[in-house]
Amino acid sequence: MAVGARDYYDALGVSRDASTDEIRTAYRRLAREYHPDVNSDPGASDRFAEISEAHDVLRDDEKRRAYDRYGENWKAASAGPGPGAAGGGGAPRGGGPQGFEGFDGGFAGFGGGGGGGSVGEGDLGDIFESLFGGGRASSRAGGRRRRGGAGADGFSVRGSDHEATIDLTLEEAFRGGSRRFQLSDGRDYDVTIPPGVRDGQRIRLAGEGGPGVGGGPSGDLMLRVRLLPHPRFRLVGNDIEVDLPVAPWEAALGETVPVPLIDGGTARVKVKGGSSSGTRLRLKGEGWPERDGRRGNLYAIVKIMVPKKLSRQERKLFQELAEVSDFDPRTQT
Amino acid sequence: MSLVILHPAPRMSVEGLARDSGLHPDTVRQLIRLGLVAPPFPDDAAAQLARAVRLRRDLGLNFAGAVLAVDLLARIDELELRLARSPSNGRYPR
Numbered sequence: 398m399a400v401g402a403r404d405y406y407d408a409l410g411v412s413r414d415a416s417t418d419e420i421r422t423a424y425r426r427l428a429r430e431y432h433p434d435v436n437s438d439p440g441a442s443d444r445f446a447e448i449s450e451a452h453d454v455l456r457d458d459e460k461r462r463a464y465d466r467y468g469e470n471w472k473a474a475s476a477g478p479g480p481g482a483a484g485g486g487g488a489p490r491g492g493g494p495q496g497f498e499g500f501d502g503g504f505a506g507f508g509g510g511g512g513g514g515s516v517g518e519g520d521l522g523d524i525f526e527s528l529f530g531g532g533r534a535s536s537r538a539g540g541r542r543r544r545g546g547a548g549a550d551g552f553s554v555r556g557s558d559h560e561a562t563i564d565l566t567l568e569e570a571f572r573g574g575s576r577r578f579q580l581s582d583g584r585d586y587d588v589t590i591p592p593g594v595r596d597g598q599r600i601r602l603a604g605e606g607g608p609g610v611g612g613g614p615s616g617d618l619m620l621r622v623r624l625l626p627h628p629r630f631r632l633v634g635n636d637i638e639v640d641l642p643v644a645p646w647e648a649a650l651g652e653t654v655p656v657p658l659i660d661g662g663t664a665r666v667k668v669k670g671g672s673s674s675g676t677r678l679r680l681k682g683e684g685w686p687e688r689d690g691r692r693g694n695l696y697a698i699v700k701i702m703v704p705k706k707l708s709r710q711e712r713k714l715f716q717e718l719a720e721v722s723d724f725d726p727r728t729q730t
Numbered sequence: 731m732s733l734v735i736l737h738p739a740p741r742m743s744v745e746g747l748a749r750d751s752g753l754h755p756d757t758v759r760q761l762i763r764l765g766l767v768a769p770p771f772p773d774d775a776a777a778q779l780a781r782a783v784r785l786r787r788d789l790g791l792n793f794a795g796a797v798l799a800v801d802l803l804a805r806i807d808e809l810e811l812r813l814a815r816s817p818s819n820g821r822y823p824r
Contacts, residue, residue, distance in 0.1 A: 425789075432788055434781045435803065449788070554787070555752040555780035597811045613752020616777065623814075 405451035424452040437560035553611030563620040567627040593686030596624040635693030636684045742771040750776035
């Protein structure tokens with residue numbers, strides 16, 4: 398049933414002769430780091446389950462003795478179910494494919510052997526004190542006094558949300574539609590991308606997060622969209638910008654040239670004679686999808702390019718042009 | 731926080747929140763009194779409630795501490811999102 402074959406002492410990073418205090422301190426530190434609500438990485442919840450299971454066993458003298466003696470099989474070897482399992486009521490249902498059984502069992506046992514005690518009492522209280530700067534000397538008693546919410550027998554809560562990042566090219570985000578996505582732990586999904594999704598938006602996969610406890614629903618998996626930089630297109634608000642390379646004579650004399658579109662097509666735009674670099678040509682409605690079904694604009698931005706190498710004749714013509722022209726770009730406004 | 735809602739939920743009641751969060755309605759009411767969520771409840775209200783209860787249970791916070799933690803985590807999310815969107819930073823945290 399173990400979450401992993403990992404030794405409980407290793408899981409908490411303590412030595413085999415660690416004191417109860419050392420074990421508790423190690424657990425708290427790791428719990429703050431790997432708690433799935435603090436660390437939304439999908440891998441963190443497995444780690445937290447491991448930490449919780451180790452803590453649940455090592456914090457209890459009886460269980461710890463059994464574990465020290467029988468190792469991994471301590472539960473089967475020690476006679477009868479432990480107090481946690483006995484008081485837990487519906488605990489076995491928590492056993493998920495990721496080994497959350499021990500995780501849930503631990504929670505059921507938190508109230509102590511009494512059965513039906515409220516959740517999270519006792520020495521859990523002083524963790525709050527140490528987290529938020531209160532004194533800790535009398536915290537144990539303080540923790541006991543605190544009232545729990547739901548009783549342990551009826552306790553249930555929804556699982557945590559997990560978060561992962563999904564990288565999309567601009568074209569993929571524009572088009573939307575179905576896409577295969579694999580999590581770092583190997584699970585993969587067919588994700589429906591809403592067309593026009595933007596950087597930082599989240600796509601929710603309902604019920605694919607952490608499992609619920611005590612019959613509570615599972616959490617969701619949130620995929621946070623990250624739009625990859627595109628070699629040509631830039632997304633600016635609802636508009637898309639694209640560089641429009643033109644030759645000096647095309648810019649000077651005017652020419653109709655092709656412009657690539659985000660949907661894969663091509664449009665033709667007329668570059669008017671006398672266009673300099675930076676001139677913006679608007680293609681209405683060829684931009685990014687907006688919420689209301691309309692689209693932003695595409696701006697093709699004139700970028701005058703010159704040949705790296707000139708042929709003999711090109712050089713001659715440019716020289717001729719230089720002699721004839723009195724154009725000085727540095728006196729223009 | 732922008733959220734793409736693929737399955738829009740109807741406006742929530744305490745009972746609806748209890749169902750979606752897996753919590754007892756009394757717990758939901760207690761968290762509402764502590765100001766964790768307020769009507770009209772946002773779409774992620776049930777997730778926030780459950781988060782507070784899990785934090786309380788696993789890290790030993792009391793409800794007031796858990797509500798504070800949930801608030802702070804939400805603000806961190808928000809700031810990370812803004813940071814990622816700021817033009818000076820094309821890279822994403824984490």
